[in-house]
Amino acid sequence: MSNTVYSINGPVVTVKETKDFSMMEMVYVGNKRLIGEVISITDAFTTIQVYEVTTGLQPGEPVYSTGSPMCATLGPGILSNIFDGIERPLKQLEQMSGAFIGKGCNVDALDDEKLWDVKITVKKGDALSGGQIYGTTQETPLIEHRFLVPPSLSGEVVDTAENGKYKLSDCIVKLKDKKGAIHELTLCQKWPIRIPRPVDNRLPIAMPLITGQRVIDTLFPIAKGGTAAVPGGFGTGKTMTQHQLAKWCDADLIVYIGCGERGNEMTQVLEEFSELIDPKSGKALTDRTVLIANTSNMPVAAREASIYTGITLAEYYRDMGYHVAIMADSTSRWAEALREISGRLEEMPAEEGFPAYLPSRLSEFYERAGFMETLSGNDGSVSIIGAVSPQGSDFSEPVTQNTKRFVRCFWALDKSLAYARHYPAINWTSSYSEYIDDLSKWYKENIDPTFLRKRQELSSILQEESKLMEIVKLIGSDVLPDDQKLVIETARVIRVGFLQQNAYHKDDTYVPLQKQLKMMEVILHLYNRSKEIVATGLPLSSILQTGLFEKVSKMKYDIPNDQPELFDEYMADIDKQLSEVH
Known part of the structure; x- marks a missing residue:
């Protein structure tokens, strides 16, 4: 007896009184063979969620079993591609049904006609286990695609193809398992999307x-x-x-x-x-x-x-x-x-x-x-x-x-x-x-031993500012002593000159870690030198008049990523101008 649609509620379809389906199995629903997945089974009903629009589907239409779970096709051709949610390539769907995806468009995830230049990396007699590499191809100019033995498979290589051009479904290596069965390894494999791939x-x-x-x-x-x-x-x-x-x-x-x-x-x-x-x-x-x-x-x-x-x-x-x-x-x-x-x-x-x-x-x-x-x-x-x-x-x-x-x-x-x-x-x-703790060793060894300490100092100034701003909102900034005003001024430099970033500026859209460290050093140097001067009783206004705070705020634009030595000039300029104030 064939299985038929009993009820339809949006993407949820039920089939009555059947034992033909298993949980998480992929199925085809209706005359247009819409892709679906079994999500619930009881004695009376099997419930399927359909991954396509169910408009026009009627009770009584057939439901076909596939016997396998919802899988992704894995092989060369994935990169540079644009897929929908169930790995159907949108460019091919557009050719078939125009700007809007038609119902029941069953397209292969990867192009089986394209030839790939394959290099075999194993030879006859080699023992292979799941996850090992048996060949490569240059999928894009940046990425080499490595063909992996399916995780559940292992055995001895009994035959290999020559290096050359092959389609996805062509067999390039034959593997004999312990029971003597021969498995053909092609350029692609399938894997259930809801199950994590195994690792060592x-x-x-x-x-x-x-x-x-x-x-x-x-x-x-x-x-x-x-x-x-x-x-x-x-x-x-x-x-x-x-x-x-x-x-x-x-x-x-x-x-x-x-x-x-x-x-x-x-x-x-x-x-x-x-x-x-x-x-x-x-x-x-x-x-x-x-x-x-x-x-x-x-x-x-x-x-x-x-x-x-x-x-x-x-x-x-x-x-x-x-x-x-x-x-x-x-x-x-x-x-x-x-x-x-x-x-x-x-x-x-x-x-x-x-x-x-x-x-x-x-x-x-x-x-x-x-x-x-x-x-x-x-x-x-x-x-x-x-x-x-x-x-x-x-x-x-x-x-x-x-x-x-x-x-x-x-x-x-x-x-x-x-x-x-x-x-x-x-x-x-x-x-x-x-x-932070997991990465501290890497920062110390690859960037600078003081990187995390400086990061902590920067964070402390920002935390201090958020507390002070509560007071400023109530009674204004004029009543604050100069050392607290300095915290607010420095935090503004950190916010505008360091944390804010311009995605459309050639030097500011991406900043290497070494430059980030130098920027932190300049800001903290300005803060520490200014703090020393304020502690002697000189007013903060005399430091602000030098324009150093504005200059440091703009260093992200003024210093190119490939000229870190310019930061030393900034440091020297801060020392020179502040010594004149002092």
Whole structure:
């Protein structure tokens, strides 16, 4: 007896009285063969969430079993591509159905006609185990694609093809397992998106993910293999911050997931990324980027899947030994998709209507980050940076609060900073990073032993200023003694000259760590020398008249990234002018 649709409720479809399906199995629904996934099974009903629009679907239409879970196709051709939430290439979908995705468009995730120039790295008689590399091809000018033995497979190489050009489905290595069965290894493999790919070992976190953004690298660093949340209300610059990180962070690859974002915003991302030049290599940035676009008008269930598709692609490249950074924009829209499907399933709602399993789903996602020793013996990492869009900038809502439990880096975007054109609008009093201790050894050995101490001094001045501003709001700044006025003046230099960064300025859009250190040294030198003078009883106004504070605020523009020696001139100028005051 064939299985047929019994009821339809938006993306949720049920099939009555069947034992033919298993949990999390991928199925095809209806005459148009819409892609779906089994999410609940009872004696009476099997419930399926459909990843496409169900308009026009009718009860009585057939449902086909595939016998396998929802999988991502992994192989060369992923990079530079733009996929939807279930890894269908959008360019091919456009050719088939125009600007809007048609129903039942079944397209291969990767182009099976394209020939890849393959170099085989194993020979007959070699023993191979899961995760080891058996061949390579140059996927893009920046990234070498390494073919990996599927994790569950091991055995002896009994035959290999010659080096040359092959399609994705061509067999290039034959492997004989312990039972004597022969397995053909091609250029691609499939992996279930909801299951993390296995690794040999989770390594301790010890290296920062350098972004070139001063407020992040100096005050609130994220580690390679770390997790960060970027919460902020509408218009605070979440997407802009993630664009900057995608452009400049020192990961080998970027996976950008536009999850439920506005269509015009995703268009801007796609257009910007296609024009951008990778600063490290001079090649196109798209050569090391994967984009997953699931806009707010696309089917809601596919939004829920897009996060898992993205992280599976990231883990695949991590297993080759690359450092991958994921930008998820935004996990709030993903949580809203969970809430909508949960509502249609008539599950008991928890706080603000979100399902009770929201925290466990968030933790499943963020726990797939990490710095790993892969099955092939290489080191690789996945770092996750998730944007959160709390309604009305209310950080006490469930998605922000639960995300906070599972990430160790919190970059709180502030509406008032954004409206004052202070970008990135990361609030230095409510943000934090728990990676400082893990990274301290790296900073000491690779940048400067005093880096963290100076960072701490900078933070202390900013904390002191926020306390003083409470007094200033009540009774004005005139009543403060000069040493406290100096703290406020120095904090202004830190805010404007150090924390604020111009994404459109050639020297300020990305700042190397050595320059960040020099900038901190100049600001602290000015503060400490001024403090000595104020302590002798000279008025602060005589120091302010020198114009040094304004000059130091503008050094980020005046000193190019490749001329750090100019900072010594600034130091000498501060000493000279202050000695004249003294």
